[in-house]
Amino acid sequence: MGILDFGFIDLIDILLSAYLMYIVYTKLHGTKAVNILIAIFMIYVMYLIVRLLDMSLLSTIMNKISSVGLLALVIVFQQEIRKFLLEVGDKTSISKFFSVERIFRNVIKESPDNLNIPEIVKACTEFAKDNTGALIVLPSHSNIDNIISTGEHLDCAITARLLGSLFFKNSPLHDGAVIISKGRIVAAKCILPLTDNPDVPQNIGTRHRSAIGMSEVSDCLVVVVSEERGEISYCEYGAICQDVTPTQLTDKLRERFSIADYGSETVQESLLGKLYSWLRR
Numbered sequence: 001m002g003i004l005d006f007g008f009i010d011l012i013d014i015l016l017s018a019y020l021m022y023i024v025y026t027k028l029h030g031t032k033a034v035n036i037l038i039a040i041f042m043i044y045v046m047y048l049i050v051r052l053l054d055m056s057l058l059s060t061i062m063n064k065i066s067s068v069g070l071l072a073l074v075i076v077f078q079q080e081i082r083k084f085l086l087e088v089g090d091k092t093s094i095s096k097f098f099s100v101e102r103i104f105r106n107v108i109k110e111s112p113d114n115l116n117i118p119e120i121v122k123a124c125t126e127f128a129k130d131n132t133g134a135l136i137v138l139p140s141h142s143n144i145d146n147i148i149s150t151g152e153h154l155d156c157a158i159t160a161r162l163l164g165s166l167f168f169k170n171s172p173l174h175d176g177a178v179i180i181s182k183g184r185i186v187a188a189k190c191i192l193p194l195t196d197n198p199d200v201p202q203n204i205g206t207r208h209r210s211a212i213g214m215s216e217v218s219d220c221l222v223v224v225v226s227e228e229r230g231e232i233s234y235c236e237y238g239a240i241c242q243d244v245t246p247t248q249l250t251d252k253l254r255e256r257f258s259i260a261d262y263g264s265e266t267v268q269e270s271l272l273g274k275l276y277s278w279l280r281r
Helices: 008-028 033-052 056-067 069-076 078-089 117-130 160-166 206-216 246-256 271-279
Strands: 134-138 152-156 177-181 184-190 221-225 232-236 239-244
Touching: 033 056, 117 134, 117 160, 117 221, 117 232, 117 246, 134 206, 160 184, 206 221, 206 232, 206 239, 221 246, 232 246, 239 246
Parallel strands: 134 177
Antiparallel strands: 134 221, 152 184, 177 184, 221 232, 232 239
């Protein structure tokens, strides 16, 4: 086989390999994972030298280490692998072309009456006026039981008054995030993971970094109100949109969690709604 045997499949192979390496580089650039990869590369070069010089003892030791190397890499890069897989599978990538939501998007959406969007927006508007810090997590499909377990379990209706009491500065539950799921406030004082993305704005604090971090590891929409600037922001898929108006927040919530009537009955009660619910199981 010579250079003349180079074909179209070989070109595709090279392009895909280059693209894969580019993705890995962009995901790890600026993180501590790069240093780990450099160390792994140096160990591999050392291993090649050891084999070339036929050093049997070192070769045996390094063979034993390499036998558990894959497991070690998964453990070391657990956060990066999780983030990458979530980004591949979230609505901004492959799934947006094949999701049930896309197929039914003009007919079926989530119920805003259960979510009570006006009360959430009202609460955030009041927080911004009073410079009250707040962090509200609204999951779409991700299972965040591990996050809920870090806080105090609740089962309350969504009202601006209740959200205000939870984030009141003298409340024992004000520090942390409130989780809203399935039309209820399910937990408060929850601890969210911090982002380690070096490209996030330098003027944001821990509350906003927690919001970004939560949106990186899940499909949650995270609403955050700055205590210092009195600004409303929201995070999704690792990106933050800062200083939004109540109208913009309402539009975003309705985009992610909204409903359309189908005839004279709600979609959840219709036959098509039942089919949609079955497909999402």
